[in-house]
Amino acid sequence: MSTQQLIAENKQGAEIHRDTALCKQKCHELLDELNLPKGILALNNLTEMVYNRATGFLWLKQNKRYEHKFHAIGKTVAYDTEISAFAENRRMRKISGIKSSAVLMWVKVVEMCIEDRSSGKVRLTGAAGLSMSFPTSAFEL
DSSP, X not given: OOHHXXXXXXXXXXXXXXXXXXXXXXXXXXXXXXXXXXGGSOOSOEEEEEEETTTTEEEEEESSOEEEEETTTXXXXXXXXXXXXXXXXXXXXXXXXXXXXXXXXXXXXXXXEOSOGXXXXXXXXXXXXXEEEEEGGGGOO
């Protein structure tokens, strides 16, 4: 199913925000509510945010692709103009639009989660099933 189909299916009953400052605020509030670090979606130029609480579908739109360097872990993450995921407590799955640098290539991130709160670790899983864990503190604002 394409992202456009997912958006169309999940817009009914969704919260929709279009103001840049409001989108950023609502995104941070949602990440906090989901017990995920607020900086894990390091986006500054959001133009639209759609979140359907019933299905967990999240869609974020920004004007241009953005790369963010997480200095604490030495990783660069690229956020496409459209990002979508299904969000739930301590987890985002079926992610599209996020890639992380790995050695000499970009790897699509398809899931991020905190399986055990006490571990203090966020696990990022790539499309090939490989995963890496990082301290949650690396993604805090």
